[in-house]
Every structure is written in structure tokens, then in C-alpha cells.
Amino acid sequence: MASRPLIIASLLGASVGVPYLASHSQQALNATNNPPATSAGANAQPVATFKTTAAPATIGQPLPSSPAVVYPTTTPPLDGAQFTSAAQVLRFDVTKEWVYQNWSRKSTSPTDVGLLAVRVPLVMGTQMSALAGALTYYFNAQGQVEHISFRGSTGDTTPLVQLLTRSYQFQPATSPTGEKVYQVRSADAVSSELRLRPAAVMQSNAPQQSIAVELEFARPGSPRILPPREPALQIPQVASPPVAETTPPAASASGKSAAGNYFNQVRYATPAEESQLLRNRWPQ
Secondary structure, three states, rough: OOOHHHHHHHHHHHHHHHHHHHHHHHHHHHHHOOOOOOOOOOOOOOOOOOOOOOOOOOOOOOOOOOOOOOOOOOOOOOOOOOOOOHHHOOHHHHHHHHHHHOOOOOEEEOOOOOOEEEEEEEOOOOOOOOOEEEEEEEOOOOOOEEEEEEEEEOOOOOOHHHHHHHHHEEEEEOOOOOOEEEEEEEEOEEEEEEEEEEOOOOOOOOOOEEEEEEEEEEOOOOOOOOOOOOOOOOOOOOOOOOOOOOOOOOOOOOOOOOOOOOOHHHHOOOHHHHHHHHOOOOOO
16 A cells, blocks of 8 residues: 555646646647747748638539620611501602611612612511512702602502502503503603512512512603613514525436336446446546
8 A cells, every 4th residue: 555645746746747738738739720920020921821712512503604795786677667658658759868867778879861879778567568679769960859760579569559540640551461560651652660460489478579569650740751661582583595496307208207216217337337437436
């Protein structure tokens, strides 16, 4: 059994050593986690610290993507869509400024008759009576419309025909098969003409383009007339050479005829004719 003084000395050492070891262990741990403080001196170096945060990834979910950039798009209106009837464009009281304001696309060119041509596209809409094609205004030196030309198509010609016949004295005229022609005539000259015929190509999804329209529209009272329309294909008439008369050969005295049997008309050469042929066969 240990002596009493030895037990007292062991208890005294444990009470002093355990707190000492615990305090030094905590200081060593703090020194490892925290960088040492440096004094502001000549040899002090800045310490860079980095902090990264990672978003938690979830299995089965797609990665986030950048938002799509949406650019604003504007579709320009069709030239001529602001008009709903032929009477709004087939007018002679318009000016060049009016045409330039109503159409964003246009082409101009002088003509050989002293007029300025201003051509614009015309697409009224999708209704059956809408006009779609090329519209040309011809302005004179005073800035007035002298002539209007239109090449295009439509699906219903009734409003157009009513406008031209009631307001501008167009009258039905003789026309080829499959066409309808309306004209304004003075004496034997034609000043205005409307031709309607089925379109060369018809599409079931575009019935408003089933009728081809050709309009030459002169200003009422204008002395200008249209040139005569010639046939599409002209074949000049060429005089045929005279046929020479042939006389049938007369029958020989021996009764041989040209219509007789060939073998009946063949004869053998005489000995004198045969010897003459042999002498002349090779050069002497």
C-alpha cells in the first residue's frame, strides 16, 4: 500500500499539469488555423485570402444557361396595303410627293415621250378584289399624271370594271378567245385599254391571283393614243416560186410507154456499140 505522502504528491502534480497541457494545446491549434500577425514594417508582405463558394449541385437538374437575347423585330408593312380599292390609286389628281409618301420603294426613269415614270409595287391585301402587281404613274412637265399603267393580278374584276366603265367610259371591245377587253376609243384610235385573262399559273392557295390584269389608262381628254397591238407572233408571207410545168414523155414509135414494164424497155448493146465502149474505156 502506497504511503500517504506519495498519494498527496501525485494529486498535486495532476492538478497543476493537466490545465497546463490543455492551455498549450489550444494555443497550438489557434496558431495553425490563423495566420501569424505581421507588424507594419519594411519586410511585411500582404497576405491574399481566397474565398470560393460552390452552389450545391442537384442530380437530375440541367445546368443553368444564360438567358436568350431577344432582338426586337419589326416587319415593314406591304407597299399598297393601306389601300382597299382601285379608286384610291387609279387617280389623276395625285402628285409625285403623294406617291413618295405612300410608298417606301419606288423607281423613277424618264421616257422617250417626255414623261417621268414612277413605278411602285402595289399589294392591297388578300381579299378577292385586291390588286397586286406593278403600278406606274407617268408625270408630265407640269407634274400632272398623264398616264397610268398597271400589270398584275386579282381574283375578282367586278369592282375594277365597274370603276372604269362608269367613271371613265370604258366600253367592251372585240377580244380573243379567253380574254375580256375594254377600251376607250376616239375615231379609230385607242387611248385606254383594259385586258383581262386567266393567269398562266393558278394556285389553289392564292385565288386572288387567278386573273391577269393589263391596264393602260390615259388621262381623260389626253391626245395621246396607244400604239396598235400587233400579234404575238408574226410570220411573213413569202411568195412561193412558180412551179414548172412538166410534159410527159411521148410514146416511142415502137409502142414503148414510160409507164410500161422496165424489163420490156431494156435491150442489149449491138456488137458495134460494145466495141466502141471498150475502146473508150481506157485512155489511149
